[in-house]
Amino acid sequence: MARAVQKRTLETRARLIAAAEGVIAEVGYEAMRVEEVVLRAGVAKGTFFAHFRDKEALLELLIGARIDTELDRIEALPAPADIPAIVRALMPLVAVMISERYVFDLILRYSGAAGVAEIGPIAQTFARTDQVLGEWLARGPFRRDVTPALLSSGVQAFLIHVIALHFCALHQKQTLQEMLMELLQAWLLPGGRIKN
Amino acid sequence: MARAVQKRTLETRARLIAAAEGVIAEVGYEAMRVEEVVLRAGVAKGTFFAHFRDKEALLELLIGARIDTELDRIEALPAPADIPAIVRALMPLVAVMISERYVFDLILRYSGAAGVAEIGPIAQTFARTDQVLGEWLARGPFRRDVTPALLSSGVQAFLIHVIALHFCALHQKQTLQEMLMELLQAWLLPGGRIKN
DNA sequence: ATTTAATATTGACCACGGTCAATTATTTCC
DNA sequence: GGAAATAATTGACCGTGGTCAATATTAAAT
Structure with missing residues (x-):
């Protein structure tokens, strides 16, 4: 049986999305950089790709x-x-x-x-x-x-x-x-x- | 006054195009790699970008x-x-x-x-x-x-x-x-x- | 409480498109 | 023919998206 999603996971995901929205608000969609998003979210780059394909x-x-x-x-x-x-x-x-x-x-x-x-x-x-x-x-x-x-x-x-x-x-x-x-x-x- | 295009230039361009067509015929448009094209054309990578934006x-x-x-x-x-x-x-x-x-x-x-x-x-x-x-x-x-x-x-x-x-x-x-x-x-x- | 299994995170690393100062080749002019 | 001017080529280098084996964290089983 599948385990419940960890609270930590949801928090990380929310932080990534919030960070991305912040970056996009400043520079637009095209100029958004993954490095900038993970920096603001305070996670490693690999984490981004664990959450989004x-x-x-x-x-x-x-x-x-x-x-x-x-x-x-x-x-x-x-x-x-x-x-x-x-x-x-x-x-x-x-x-x-x-x-x-x-x-x-x-x-x-x-x-x-x-x-x-x-x-x-x-x-x-x-x-x-x-x-x-x-x-x-x-x-x-x-x-x-x-x-x-x-x-x-x-x-x-x-x-x-x-x-x-x-x-x-x-x-x-x-x-x-x-x-x-x-x-x-x-x-x-x-x-x-x-x-x- | 603008100088005439060098013969060498046209040859290089033709070789790049021919090489690209060869690669595309084999792997398709999406999988075409610039490195592979310049390798086949026998030129440096920079040359590619001197010919195509x-x-x-x-x-x-x-x-x-x-x-x-x-x-x-x-x-x-x-x-x-x-x-x-x-x-x-x-x-x-x-x-x-x-x-x-x-x-x-x-x-x-x-x-x-x-x-x-x-x-x-x-x-x-x-x-x-x-x-x-x-x-x-x-x-x-x-x-x-x-x-x-x-x-x-x-x-x-x-x-x-x-x-x-x-x-x-x-x-x-x-x-x-x-x-x-x-x-x-x-x-x-x-x-x-x-x-x- | 401890072990075990599942899940999440990390960061060094890679692939590939693209850049640019330096070098080489070609053309023009005397 | 040689010097000067222009044009073409080179390849080391960079930025950025994406990977993956190793590590850390959390939840379940005993």
Whole structure:
């Protein structure tokens, strides 16, 4: 039978997370150094890797938590009445994802779980986004010729797309919001009216 | 006035590229080591970085070339008559992108140029994909209530989306082709018919 | 209380990408 | 042809993420 987790273990883990949050608050996600984190936490380097598979596993945890907070908020929202309402609801989530180019890269890299057994925090938020958006959109006045699941899948694709364009020097005629609005309009209300 | 490039320089560069291609053919993109490449090319490590900004700049070059080959092919194709024709045309491009998870990550990471002055090979292929797809789709029997540019932008977003799902253990009820087909159907022919 | 087994921590060590002052090769100019 | 200027190459060195055998701590068994 498995033994209970030691109190010491939880304390160490908490100290590592707190130290990492401190470092990130000062220098950002990309510039965070494991050496700096263990120094502040007062543990040896090896301890870090006893608690987290690698550096990015910890970052994934922290970023996943921030995304989850946004999904909680969206989930509690009333049904969206139109496209601008959707865009307004999504922007805080977008803000998290574009806070740093590195954060977006990391989100993309970890969005797909390699195996069912190891679905990480970010992969989980993607699955949850799909579900949350699906239910939310189904309550709004949008096209019904396709399933809500397909609709939310497309919205997710467009979200990623406009963020990628945001980081691209080439497409700067429109703002991120404008591009998202245009795509969602064409996706959710093709022909400018509700389809059945 | 700028001097002409030395013959020696071109030879060294060619040897580095050939060596890298050899290594990649054996172990793949992710496992390619700079040390192994310079060993085979018979140059010092520093020489590598005199020719390429960093390791990924070389990988970007090689992968960009492969993508460009696919775009050449698509560009030469007759106008697509229906959705399956589009999917068929895009699959070889998809094959390049999913050849390795690392390749897809790298493509995403380099798809956006940080500054206009430094648009890398992969960012260029993205701009070109937009243009090639736009012209190609405009010739097909698809919705006309939105601009061809918006249409191709959406297709690109869905391409990335289904590849991301392909690498995700969660969504394996459908094949990549089936998902792409379903999304493109809903995007290019909403309501199952052509809109004006 | 002591032994034993499981778990957590340590830090020297390694791998690998990337840097840069020094050296060597090439081109230009007289 | 030789000197000066420019360009290419070298390899010792560094930073940082990650490993692992040894050690220390904690909990369970007697």
